[in-house]
Amino acid sequence: MSGRCRSTVWMGMVHNIVAYETAGSLLGLGMSVWQALATVVVANVILILAMWVNSVAGAKYGIPFPVLVRASFGHQAAQIPVLIRAFVAIFWFAVQSWAGSKAVGAVLGLLIPGWAALGDVHVLGMGLNDALAYAVFWVLHAYVISHGMERVKFFELWAGPLVIVLGLGLVTWALVAAHGVGPLFAEPSKLTNGQFWHVFFLSVTGLIGVWATLVLNIPDFTRFARSQKDQVVGQAIGLPGTAIVFAVMSIIITSGTIVVFGRPIWDPVELLKQFHNPVILILGSFSLLVATLSVNVAANVVSPAYDLINLFPKKLNFVKAGMLSIVIALFFAPWLWFDNANTIFAILGAIGGTLGPVAGIMIGDFYFVRRRNYDMAAFYSRNGPYSYSNGWNFRALVAMGIGTILSLIGLFVPALSGLYAYSWFLGVGAGLIVYVFLMRPRESVVALSQASSEVD
Structure with missing residues (x-):
């Protein structure tokens, strides 16, 4: 894959509605622009470090996550973290579909008289108009899946750049409407010092939760790298750079909505409606729809589909597994919770907390138990050391x-609720330490102390 293709695919992965809304909703939590920007940078630095650590084995041995995880869990038990990853991907499909369906609803609202009135009729906790828009977008995904990935491959090369053009247009609007950069950064924080630090760590954990799946399956990408240097440089350019730039654009635009409308609007479709211009709404919604369709099928259907095929190879092919994935996604019901900033970060924390222990175990196994050396033949042997x-x-x-x-204990035990802000970090740390001590009770202390000395 050429450098241009790699960069545009990364853009398509990063530049989507959910990534935009997650960054913009930091202002909805009461942060100032400067606090929100600092939160995004810290989260992405931690994220890229975690990805680098867990990507080395993939680049060294050229094997993907479902195979690598056998070294720590065993051939049969490895299906458990793989299945967890699959369900998280299906969860993200549900979220992305709901976010993208708003763009569908915005366009249908222009074309169908009385569309808004359908919102007075409720179906499964949402207005009938939202339900119809969600159904249309779901059927569009089903059509693409049933005809294979060739239908969307060409989208991946220009979906991300198209959203960037839309974002730059909205940034320009924010700067003009606010009469310069100053007013956009002048909005004070609504959080006290104590409140800020709690929200800060919860938000960092939530932002990491958006990409917690990628921390696990980054070997799926780095196994194609020609060298460790290539994969490190590629990730540094591909993910944090584009993610931070896109998040900064989201935060600036959302700050502009506070200046102009007196409230933060982190939903890009809702913002497009505020212009009361059919051309802007249709073009903007089309850009968001294409980008969401691209990332959703490529990132959130292909992976769980192949994971399900791996579990039931005699009963499923790609089309059947893909259709099963998007049917399961309906049960996550994102329309019941996604529009609330606090709920978004609470759920993202749960995702990070669930995937964190697996990442910690993989890191502990490769660096402390195996000392960065795997037995390649054992990955494919039923009688080997794995x-x-x-x-x-x-x-x-x-x-x-x-x-x-x-x-996750802070989510269920009120007295320990403060721990929930650190869910991903607790999961990674506990998974790593417990695994190393259980696997090598006599040498674990030495291994950890040596690693600590090397870091110092």
Whole structure:
């Protein structure tokens, strides 16, 4: 794949409605623009460091996540983290579909008289107009899946840049409407010092949660790298750079809505409606729709579809698995919670907390247990060192269970609610430490102390 193709695919992955709304909603939590920008930068720095650490094995051995995870979990138990990753991808499909359906609804609202009145009729917790728009967008995904990936491949090369053009247009509007940069950055924080730090860590964890799946399956990408240097440089340019730029644009635009409308509008479709211009609304909505369709099928259908095929190879092919994935996605019901900034980050924290222990176990296995050396043949052998007990490494499952409990305990125990802001970090740390100690009880302390000395 050429450098141009790689960069545009990354743009298509990063530049989508959910990424825009997640960054913009930081202002909805009461942050100032400067606080929101700092939160985005910190989250992306932590994210890229975690990806670098977990990407080395993929580049070194040229094998993807579902195979690498066998070393720590065993051939059979490895299906559990793979299945968790699949369901998280399906969850993101549901969220992206709901966000994209708003663009569909905006266009239909221009074409169909009385469309807004349908919102007075409620179906499954949403207005009938929203339900119809969601159904239309869902059927569009089903059509693409049923005809294979060739239908959207050409979208991936220009969907991201198209959204950037739209974003730059909205940034220009914000600067003009606010009469310069000053007013956009002058809005004070609505959080006290104590409140800010709690919201800051919760938001950092939530922003990491958006890409927590990629921390796990980054070997799926780096296994094609020609060298470790290439994969490190490629990630540094591809993800944090584009993600930070896009988040900055979102925050500036959302700040502009505060100046102009007196309230933060982090929903880009809702913002487009405020211009009361059919041309702007149709072109903008089309850009968002294409970008969402591109990232949703490529990132959130292909992966779980192949994971499901791996589980049921005799019963499923790509089309059947893809259709099953998007049917399951309906049960996540994002229309019930996605429009609330606090709920967004609470759920993102849960995702990070669930995936964090698996990342910690993989990192602990590669660096501390295996000392960066895997037995390639053992990945494909039922009787090798990664077979454990009939394919099950129960120590990895215990570590994952303890890590998950610690990462999510603040969500269920009110007295420990403050811990929930650190869910991903607790999950990674607990998964790594418990796994290393269970796997190498005599040498784990030495391994961890040596690693600490090297870092110092």
